[in-house]
Amino acid sequence: MxxxxxxxxxxxxxxSGLDGVSVSDVQPxxxxxxxxxxxxxxxxxxxxxxxxGIPRAAQTGSxxxxxxxxxxxxxxxxxxxxxxxxxxxxxxxxLAHGPVVDPEDTSVSDDxxxxxxxxxxxxxxxxSVDPDAGEVRFGQxxxxxxxxxxxxRIGMWEVNTIRFxxxxxxxSTAPAPSAVANLSREVAFLLAQPQEAFTQLAPLSWGHxxxxxAGQDPAHAQALRYRFDFELEQVSLPxxxxxxxxxxxxxxxxxxxxxxxxIREGNGV
Numbered sequence: 001m002x003x004x005x006x007x008x009x010x011x012x013x014x015x016s017g018l019d020g021v022s023v024s025d026v027q028p029x030x031x032x033x034x035x036x037x038x039x040x041x042x043x044x045x046x047x048x049x050x051x052x053g054i055p056r057a058a059q060t061g062s063x064x065x066x067x068x069x070x071x072x073x074x075x076x077x078x079x080x081x082x083x084x085x086x087x088x089x090x091x092x093x094x095l096a097h098g099p100v101v102d103p104e105d106t107s108v109s110d111d112x113x114x115x116x117x118x119x120x121x122x123x124x125x126x127x128s129v130d131p132d133a134g135e136v137r138f139g140q141x142x143x144x145x146x147x148x149x150x151x152x153r154i155g156m157w158e159v160n161t162i163r164f165x166x167x168x169x170x171x172s173t174a175p176a177p178s179a180v181a182n183l184s185r186e187v188a189f190l191l192a193q194p195q196e197a198f199t200q201l202a203p204l205s206w207g208h209x210x211x212x213x214a215g216q217d218p219a220h221a222q223a224l225r226y227r228f229d230f231e232l233e234q235v236s237l238p239x240x241x242x243x244x245x246x247x248x249x250x251x252x253x254x255x256x257x258x259x260x261x262x263i264r265e266g267n268g269v
Contacts, residue, residue: 044166103129
């Protein structure tokens with residue numbers, strides 16, 4: 001994970017609170033780009049999570065996820081494997097993240113609108129859900145083109161925690177010195193409020209307003225510096241092609257080699 005997550009999180013927060021101000025890690029190129037706030041990260045270090053930096057344990061409960069399938073090319077690439085998410089008869093679709101918590105929490109729609117969810121065999125624009133296999137079955141073949149959207153809830157997922165600490169530099173730039181001073185005060189006010197993902201934002205320095213080089217246009221700038229601690233939890237969803245029906249095994253000893261298949265019960269094989 002890169003420090004871009006720190007820049008982007010702070011830029012999103014400031015953009016929502018500063019009207020008409022460009023906030024990014026890009027220096028303004030001219031007066032047309034002003035006013036602007038430029039963010040930079042200095043002296044950063046990444047903190048390990050738990051013993052050896054291992055992510056948190058798998059979480060359980062009910063998490064809503066959404067799959068969007070291109071009906072003209074319904075292929076999910078998983079590592080070196082490509083999985084067709086739509087059955088060959090176009091009467092079934094795989095849920096990318098496997099078994100669901102409750103079939104009644106599933107919603108399915110395509111370009112023509114939502115499908116009706118039923119518990120029994122579907123007909124027409126109806127669908128049913130096999131919660132254990134992580135599949136949706138349709139009452140009529142899916143269209144050859146368009147988009148299929150499936151929303152459902154899974155019962156287990158992983159959470160990765162990202163932690164960085166370091167120093168932030170925020171440079172306010174505007175055409176006039178008074179505008180820069182006012183902008184810096186707006187930035188400082190926003191950063192004094194609780195910031196999602198930033199467990200610490202401690203002021204380190206407040207620079208004075210000085211002339212700045214913004215292309216060929218006159219401009220002024222002022223730098224604020226902070227010490228920060230950043231922590232972000234990201235959901236990590238396992239991706240697969242549904243329940244595996246058959247796994248091939250080879251058992252080898254000094255005198256004997258055996259090959260056999262392990263078959264999931266109830267698959268009809």
